Amino acid sequence: MRLPQDDTFNSPDTTNLLDRGSQGVIAKPLDRPEGPLKVSGSATYSAEWKSDHCAEGVLVLASIAQGTVKTIHKDAVLSMPGVLAVLADEAMTRRSTQGTAGEAPVQGVQTVEYFAQPIALVVAENFEQARDAALTLEVEYAPSDTPVAFDPESADAEVELAPDTEPVEGGDLDQAMRDAAFAIDVEYETPGHASAAMEPHATIAQWKGDDLVLHGSYQMLSYNVKEIADCLSMAPENVRIIAPYVGGGFGSKLGITHEAVAAAIASKQLARPVRVVMTRQQVFETVMRRSETRQRIRLAADETGKLIGLGHEALVSNLPDEEFAEPVTQATEFLYSGENRLLKVDVARISRMTAGSVRAPGEAVGMQVLEAAMDELAQATGIDPVELRKHNIADKVPVEGTPYSSRMLAEALDQGAKAFGWDQRRPKPCQTREGDWWIGMGMASAARVNMLVEAEARVTLKADGTALVETDQTDIGTGSYAILGQIAGEMLGLPIDRVKVLLGDTSLPAGAGSGGSFGAISTGSAVLRACEMIREKLAKALGCTEDALELKDGLASGGGKSRAYPDLLAGKDLAETGSIKPGDTADDFSQASYGAFFAEVAVNAFTGETRVRRMTGAFGFGRVLNAKTARSQCLGGMVWGIGSALTEELAFDLRDGHLVNHDLAEYHVPVHADVPAIEVILLEERDAAASPLQAKGVGELGICGAAGSIANAVYNACGARVRSFPLTLDKIIPHLPDPFTEAG
Amino acid sequence: MLTACVNGTDHPLPSDPRRTLLDWLRDDLALPGTKKGCDHGQCGACTVIVDGRRMNSCLSLAQLHHGDSIETIESIGSADKLSVLQKAFVTHDGFQCGYCTPGQICSAKALMQELSDGWASAVSDDITVTPAITKEELRERMSGNLCRCGAYSNIIAALEEVLADHPLHEGASA
Amino acid sequence: MKAFTLDHADSSASAITAMAAGARTIAGGTNLVDLMKLQVEVPDKLVSIRSIGLNDITQDDDGLLIGALVSNADCAADTRVRQSWPLLAKAILAGASPQLRNRATTGGNLCQRTRCGYFYDTTQACNKREPGRGCAAREGFNRIHAVLGTSEACIATYPGDMAVAMLALDAVVLVDGPGGAREIPIARFHRQPGDDPSRDNVLEDGELITAVRLPAPTGGVQVYRKVRDRASYAFALVSVAADVTMVQGRIARCALAFGSLGTVPWRDAAVEDLLVGETPSPALYTRAAEVLLKDARGFGANDFKIPLTARALAATLHEATKG
Structure with missing residues (x-):
């Protein structure tokens, strides 16, 4: 049997251990384990975490497309009932973060680059006060002296080769078109699209000393902590994100967006938790579009x-x-x-x-x-x-x-x-x-x-014979909870009700995150590898070869012996962290x-x-x-x-x-x-x-x-x-x- | 004092008339099962049942509900004691991210009462009679609840199962 | 929302008194709360009329009286409406969602404001929201806008369905107010924008809608054809309400109203006059459309509404007359 000597995926893996498992849970159409929580309204989404003394923030958007914020008339708004602060911090983001960026997007909200860009945050004791104040806030602008076109088709729009897509050129297409028995030469258009995930972007920020805890709606937590940290000029180790349930993403929550950084800054300044939930309109206007x-x-x-x-x-x-x-x-x-x-x-x-x-x-x-x-x-x-x-x-x-x-x-x-x-x-x-x-x-x-992207996951075979899978991988509706449990169940010979999966917390090993359809296979491969290591140790403990090892219903068999996990583990948890990195197979x-x-x-x-x-x-x-x-x-x-x-x-x-x-x-x-x-x-x-x-x-x-x-x-x-x-x-x-x- | 009955318990209504029924439920009564998806009556995630009928809680002021009886997802069934309808959603994978789900379920529950009451819909062939229950009817009647994950056909399958197993007078209390 | 006070009236009289003191009425709130959140509407006083009664439907020899507080859902579910004025039930059921119809009221729906994106966005110029600020829709993205009844100041539509059916059914709006009760034929209820788009209808300050009266049923074939981008839960691009009576293969009586075509629910007597007495045919439908649309003018993105309306009219007449 191939042992996971190296976590880089350099050659095809034909081990097919999952096909040789005895448990029979892999691939089965099992219900989502978190289903009962979701259908009863008891899964907790980002804006729903209880936080004592939490203030409410509402983003203020620019009413011009391009220019500079000259004056924000804060005083009139600060005198409104309940209003605590008006922030226009340089660290606030003016663009959204691209997926897997792992660093701050363009910051600085005094410059306006597009219509309805965030320019400030109003914080108040409650939501009604904050929303009223945000809409009331008067802002003066200076127009931009270097205008950018609004229409990609207009003559004054600058056009360049896409930075991250290599053109492919081969042979002579023009000649082929002339030689063709049938030639089609057509132009199509597609419009811009919105992700429109049902849960609007939301963050609750809370500081504990120098440590920042965010309950937020994000797809790729290990990148998101770096993005937040970079925005706030702090160490990623001091940022923790908790996001066990995410109400859809579809790309819009790959990178951090405006509400996260704004909430963190406001929370620091006010020394209390701050919640910022974007309105549906703000999500449309400021987060992310698919290009036309x-x-x-x-x-x-x-x-x-x-x-x-x-x-x-x-x-x-x-x-x-x-x-x-x-x-x-x-x-x-x-x-x-x-x-x-x-x-x-x-x-x-x-x-x-x-x-x-x-x-x-x-x-x-x-x-x-x-x-x-x-x-x-x-x-x-x-x-x-x-x-x-x-x-x-x-x-x-x-x-x-x-x-x-x-x-x-x-x-x-x-x-x-x-x-x-x-x-x-x-x-x-x-x-x-x-x-x-x-x-x-x-x-x-x-x-x-x-x-396939880099991912880690920890699997613990507990002394009581149950398994725990832990990673910061998110489940944005994709089924991560279900499939990671099934991989572990098959590999470790456990019925699914004896496998628990914890996700969406950056205190856990860094999974791939949910994006590019790579979450399941990448984080799932890390789970697989952790299980391979556990199997190796189980074989050793049982005194058989790995090839002879058969795991089913919490019973390890091989070499003529058979022992239940609690017996085999003798009171000790067996924890392994598996990892995967893309390698030569990608090329x-x-x-x-x-x-x-x-x-x-x-x-x-x-x-x-x-x-x-x-x-x-x-x-x-x-x-x-x-x-x-x-x-x-x-x-x-x-x-x-x-x-x-x-x-x-x-x-x-x-x-x-x-x-x-x-x-x-x-x-x-x-x-x-x-x-x-x-x-x-x-x-x-x-x-x-x-x-x-x-x-x-x-x-x-x-x-x-x-x-x-x-x-x-x-x-x-x-x-x-x-x-x-x-x-x-x-x-x-x-x-x-x-x-x-x-x-x- | 203005009060409303939520899931069987009377609660004083908030003093700020700006407080929507949705925000009151989610933030003041700690019943976050009712979701805020758009806050403008355009998605249905905030659907609750008021005096037996479904409505968008985001577009109503809490103070307008004096004397009303309000049911939220929390009263339909808890995670360890799911209703028939909730179970059918789990079995048929009638959700993915889960954010629109409580609204879908509240809507579906009230829909069964509407069917039971013989209400017609925009796709009923003859609105003068009680319409037959078809997939098309169910789809039309659930169209006030958006699901961006696209679990629609699984949701309809869940409803069909409940309707098949439980005659309407039971289904309505599913 | 701006801060406001909310009082609760217990009768029409107390509501009218509150309105005289400057209060705006709120019933279902499905449109008003929506707009207040965006500060498109900024009332400082509201009076709830949810508990003033006016929530019955009664029938007599003159027709049907629908209380202003009857919900859209209850109206569409009413057996009498479904049997004798199916056009109204069909139009209501074609609109919004079940949740919204449960909450929206008859009176409120008549006063529903436009869906023009520039009206809804306080960063944009809109004469309806802020008289004198201009109309950004004319040269903007105006796909949903009107092609009839527009003015320099405004091209926004009345977006609803219910009133379109009521217009075809010759409904009468009953109002009460400081000047006493009066009746307004629905054809005169909504106002074209002219140079003052801020007022959508002819209600005077302090006037309260109390009911809508439908005259006795015509017995005609009633069709509501709503054309929209999605199959459900979307506003009309164009809608046609038809009540057609055929006698011996000819159109004996015909009422046609159009939604999301003009700035107000649209009815044109010349179109109906042209059709009455004629044998239905595609050529006849084309002539009717030509009369209906002779003054129609698009503003770019909504140009398509002109051919679309001709086609929707043909489809509707074809269905209503095929027997």
Whole structure:
């Protein structure tokens, strides 16, 4: 048996110990262990921790887009009932922190870089007093003398190559387009998106001497302590974050945001706990947006539909100097064949809130456009869209030549098509009419890069024969509590009710955090390795080889002997800390989770309203750790796909860059009535190069391409090829045939 | 003195008329199971049941509830004694992050009373009669509760199970 | 919210007295509290009218009398409304969410303010919120805004559904106040903005809505067609309320009202006149739309409402006349 000599993941791990366990808890669709707390309202979220004598802070936002805060008329507000302080500290943040930054974002709230940027914090005895005072506060500004454009498409917007996305160039795409039997050259747009996690960002800050304790809503605690510490010029060791329950993140809580630092500063100054909860509007206006994109896709295919050239060029936006640029072409690099290629992302520097990671940055918008363009190629070639994709599955990553690790794209396409009834689709548009509705089917591939990141976890096999898993990994709805317990239960031969999982506290070993779909596989691998070490010691204590060791229901057997854990441990806890670091496997293989989406839509022949009638998704993401929570992740992603396809759009006023639809009434996330029956198929797969668990990321896969399948179904239904997401009815109406015409 | 009955106990209402029913429950009565998602009646996370009917507690002033009987998630079932409806949410994974969940459950409980009372909805084919209970009806009637994790179809599955196992007059007290 | 006092009236008379002393009424609060939190509305005195009665629905030979405090949900659930004025129930059920409908009242919903994003945002210019400050919506993001009845000062819509149905049903708004009781046909209740968008309706200071009266049912086919971005829980982009009576294949009587199209719930007698006596056909619907929309003017992002309305009208008439 391979022993964990080194925590760096340099070669594929084919041990598959989880497949040889006897307990049978891994992969099972077990209920979330924290479920009873959540459904009874007794899980404690960030703003709900009791804290005596806690003051309330409300952020004050700029009413201009660019300039300098000249004067804050504090006195008038300080004389209002209950008001304790008006802070405009230099350490307060004016931009949001990017995921895994581990350092302060841009600070200094005297400079205004975008409309509604935080500029101050008002603290009062209670919330009503603080909110009134924050809205009453008068602020004088001086305009900026170096204006930044509001519109990424305007001539005065500076455009540069995205700092963190290497262009991919191979062969001669222009020539391939000229040589192609079929050439598609189209431009699509996607709008900005908001994470819109249901729990608004909130922090309760409390000092104990030089130590700061934060109850907050964050996704990646080990990075977040460093970010807070850097903002406040203190040691990370003096910061503790407690976040056992996080009400959704979707990227918006990867890095710390404005309320956290403001609460910490206010708490220090007032020498009492301070709670700052952002209003829903403030979350929309100040935290994080997914950039809008303009994407040019070029597809050059030979007479068989085989791609000989592929171009994907995108324009995205962010504030000046931000490193992050929506990595639109991320999955295009490896998804399909076509050696002649040009993939490139440009970023326009504009004045809007920070652009950053929103669920599945890159693929969420890149895949939906690529897959819509592939549908156009299928239409041009007359090849079935499923067959066209299968025909273009590459042997190795084009240009780079990297081999793939395990890849289930073809299987997903086939099984998804079969389950959905794809053979019932009529290829030409406007063939099926039910009453006032045109009916159509569409499909798309799914792909999302796989990432393994550094993580630690401690597992303790207690003297009483139960196990405790501890890490600062968060569970933002992803199922961390469930799957980490299942990994430990399988590895240590314990029924799930004898495994306890503690998460979301930086006093515990540093997990990966929740982001980039890497939390489960990274922190899960650390748990696996801790368990491997425990197994090694159990084997030794029992006096058998590790290979002979069998663990089940708290009983260790091997070498003809069998002893219960309390007996074997003789009154002592056995604790091990496992760790994982990314290594050579990350570069040696192209690793990604794959899948396929199938959608049936109805488009109203009169009004162009579009409703999704049913969807099927088939996904391969390595080992399934919990079939119930994994399915839910896929479901949730597909719901995001519905929003991205049909309703979600950040609407900016191009005169001052302010967000017009900054609430949940006008930013339309899907509601129950928008979401039909969704079928999720989880494919059996092991990917030894992806992680020691042979598992890959699943948290974001369900969105990566989903909107493309819906757009393609809209075309199939009514012939409207809309190259601007979301496909709201105003964009569909001009393409609709006369509503009184018959089908066919 | 103005009072309201919350989960069976009378409480004096707050003196500041600005205090919303939601903030009063969460912060003054230490009942944080009712969630603040938007504070503007746009998400449903704050749904509570007042005199048998569901409403958004964020858009009501606490002082307007003199004499009212208010039920929150805390009265529906505790973690060690879940109601049938709560159990169905767990079994069907009708939540992920859990933040919208208490609102979904309060809404679902009141919805069953509305069904029992024969109320129609925007998707009822014939609003002059008591509508049949279909997936479409349930989706429409739950649409005041947003779930960004996208657990919608699991939530509907949980409701269907409860409705199938418990005739409406029982389901309403699930 | 700005600090305010809250009193509780126990009768219409005491409410009217409080209003005379400068108090604003609050009932469900679903719109007012929303706006107060943003300081779009900043009343310093509120009087609760939750306990003044006016929460019954009564029927007589003249029609139906819906008390001002009847909740939207109770109104839509009322058997008489569902049987004889289904248009009203359908419109109410198409609006908001069950939670909001349980709380919102008949009188309050008539006074619902616009959803214009510039009205809702105190950093932006809005003549409705602050007369004289200008209208940022005209050249801003105006996808949800009006294409009929607009003025230089304002292009905001009345956003609700209930009043649109009431307009098609020829409802009458009953009010009481310092000057005594009076009746206002709903067609004259909402005001177009003109040069004073700050007043959404013709209520005088201190006047209280006490009830809405629906005349006897027409017996026509009643259809409410709401077009919106989401399938539920979203304001209308355009809505059409229709009450159509067919006799021997021809339109004998027709009432049509439109929501989120104009600055007020919109009804155009010329459209109805054109349709009456005619045999339904796509060409007829097109002619009706041309008359309805002849003065329509978009402001960019809402241009689509003009063709959309023509299509929604065709769909509605098609449904209401197909028998």
